[in-house]
Amino acid sequence: MDYDVAIVGYGPTGMALAALLGQRGRKVIVLERYAGLYNLPRAAAFDDETMRTFQSLGIAEAMLPGTNIQKGYVWVNGQDEVLLDIEYDNPGRCGWPAQYMMYQPHLEDVMDRKVRGLSSVTLRQGVKVVGITQADDSVTLTARADDGSESEITARWLVGCDGGNGYVREHLDGALDDYGFFENWLVCDFEMRHAVPGLPSFRQVCNPAQPISIVNIGPKHHRFSFRLEAGADRDALVKPENVWPRVAAFFGQNDADLIRVANYTFRSCVVDHWRKGRVLLAGDAAHQMPPFLAQGMVSGIRDARNLAWKLDMVLSGTDAALLDTYQTEREPHVRFIIEKAVELGKVQTMRDPEAAKARDARMIAARKANQKPDKLRYPALRGGLIANDGSLFPQGVVSSPSRTALFDDIAGTGWLIVAKGEDALAALSEADRADWAALGGSEAVFGLSSMVGAGDLWDTGGVYTRWFDETGAVAAIIRPDSHIYGTAPQAGDLPALLNTLLAALGRR
Numbered sequence: 452m453d454y455d456v457a458i459v460g461y462g463p464t465g466m467a468l469a470a471l472l473g474q475r476g477r478k479v480i481v482l483e484r485y486a487g488l489y490n491l492p493r494a495a496a497f498d499d500e501t502m503r504t505f506q507s508l509g510i511a512e513a514m515l516p517g518t519n520i521q522k523g524y525v526w527v528n529g530q531d532e533v534l535l536d537i538e539y540d541n542p543g544r545c546g547w548p549a550q551y552m553m554y555q556p557h558l559e560d561v562m563d564r565k566v567r568g569l570s571s572v573t574l575r576q577g578v579k580v581v582g583i584t585q586a587d588d589s590v591t592l593t594a595r596a597d598d599g600s601e602s603e604i605t606a607r608w609l610v611g612c613d614g615g616n617g618y619v620r621e622h623l624d625g626a627l628d629d630y631g632f633f634e635n636w637l638v639c640d641f642e643m644r645h646a647v648p649g650l651p652s653f654r655q656v657c658n659p660a661q662p663i664s665i666v667n668i669g670p671k672h673h674r675f676s677f678r679l680e681a682g683a684d685r686d687a688l689v690k691p692e693n694v695w696p697r698v699a700a701f702f703g704q705n706d707a708d709l710i711r712v713a714n715y716t717f718r719s720c721v722v723d724h725w726r727k728g729r730v731l732l733a734g735d736a737a738h739q740m741p742p743f744l745a746q747g748m749v750s751g752i753r754d755a756r757n758l759a760w761k762l763d764m765v766l767s768g769t770d771a772a773l774l775d776t777y778q779t780e781r782e783p784h785v786r787f788i789i790e791k792a793v794e795l796g797k798v799q800t801m802r803d804p805e806a807a808k809a810r811d812a813r814m815i816a817a818r819k820a821n822q823k824p825d826k827l828r829y830p831a832l833r834g835g836l837i838a839n840d841g842s843l844f845p846q847g848v849v850s851s852p853s854r855t856a857l858f859d860d861i862a863g864t865g866w867l868i869v870a871k872g873e874d875a876l877a878a879l880s881e882a883d884r885a886d887w888a889a890l891g892g893s894e895a896v897f898g899l900s901s902m903v904g905a906g907d908l909w910d911t912g913g914v915y916t917r918w919f920d921e922t923g924a925v926a927a928i929i930r931p932d933s934h935i936y937g938t939a940p941q942a943g944d945l946p947a948l949l950n951t952l953l954a955a956l957g958r959r
């Protein structure tokens with residue numbers, strides 16, 4: 452066997468998966484058909500959950516020079532009246548600002564450096580996968596190099612992160628559930644020569660005559676996207692001389708360089724099966740969504756985070772059925788986001804002037820009445836390897852005897868029991884503790900309501916006092932991807948919760 456895992460595709464999903472597996476010491480090969488990194492922006496933003504994944508890889512700080520914190524989310528109408536103005540949380544649930552606007556080549560550079568620094572990961576760029584055959588205990592890929600030479604690579608598992616038109620999705624031959632939301636947009640990216648006064652960092656211009664999205668994409672770049680009519684002359688529209696007049700109200704050629712113009716069709720679809728035998732799909736290979744919530748890239752990184760520890764456990768001997776929990780957990784989450792993004796996109800890009808007028812009147816009246824829109828919360832994971840919770844365990848600032856830092860940096864990101872005082876662990880037997888240790892589990896014990904039996908962790912930022920109060924739990928089991936497997940309302944409930952987990956993992 453050459454490798455534990457072969458990854459096809461070296462975009463953000465493939466990079467994240469390679470880094471997460473490589474960090475666990477897994478022998479990984481990544482095959483990418485392009486010879487170098489793409490080097491042009493595609494995604495515009497990422498969220499605090501993604502930053503937490505970068506934190507687990509030790510690359511969160513390195514991302515910052517390519518980002519700007521996004522303070523809010525704003526819609527205006529054709530008359531520049533504000534329809535919607537939402538402030539993003541800072542910090543968000545994962546301990547970082549809720550949204551970062553980013554320059555994707557910077558993000559990919561940082562991830563690429565991380566991957567190249569991992570001795571168990573091999574990266575082969577400029578090779579195309581042209582064959583996949585599965586056996587009972589392995590999968591063999593045929594890779595064709597630029598010079599036409601072919602080689603065979605054998606791995607225990609293969610993950611296709613090669614996008615919506617990639618070879619691996621085609622090989623799996625799944626049916627596509629298409630939401631039927633196709634839109635054509637002209638996406639224009641600029642490198643700014645200097646700061647331009649009055650240039651909004653973020654605006655969705657809901658003008659029925661011409662919907663526009665204005666998005667800062669990192670410290671030196673800006674994106675303008677224009678919704679196109681069905682019969683638009685695409686060849687003419689992408690010509691720079693036709694792009695500049697579109698942004699003339701904001702800046703001109705002395706202020707910025709046009710670095711990319713793409714005619715892009717937003718798609719919204721989900722593949723029906725994400726695993727066939729030893730082959731899995733992740734990122735755009737499994738699902739595609741329009742950009743209205745900026746969740747496309749981050750959904751792929753969520754896939755990688757969900758899959759990495761499961762592959763790691765299966766490679767260590769856990770039953771491969773664990774990998775079926777991947778789609779069970781991720782698909783409803785992704786569908787929720789796709790459906791929200793489509794719904795939002797339809798309202799934002801209304802073309803009927805009368806319907807748009809009614810929308811504006813409704814939204815302006817709501818603002819005047821001080822009715823704030825509900826903050827969008829993504830759903831907890833359900834089914835799969837979840838007992839009774841599935842939401843993301845929050846991250847805040849905590850203190851140990853030796854330092855004050857974000858929770859994951861102190862408690863780690865393996866299997867974890869979080870407890871409100873030592874008493875919450877009192878019902879665990881010696882056998883429970885031994886089986887938990889054999890799983891690689893550890894404990895984080897707070898002293899919140901009592902100093903008697905307090906652990907060595909203090910809730911410096913106040914996040915966990917609130918969390919224990921709100922959930923009514925005294926303990927919780929947290930998975931390696933920071934999702935809550937389950938909570939125990941009483942100390943006496945913890946052994947049963949642990950038993951359910953260990954049984955599900957075939958350890959009891």
Ligand SMILES: O=C(O)/C=C/c1cccc(O)c1
Pocket residue numbers: 495496521524550551552664666676742743744745
């Ligand atoms: O490109 C778009 O249309 C939207 C991007 C977007 C949406 C929400 C938050 C962001 O930071 C970017």
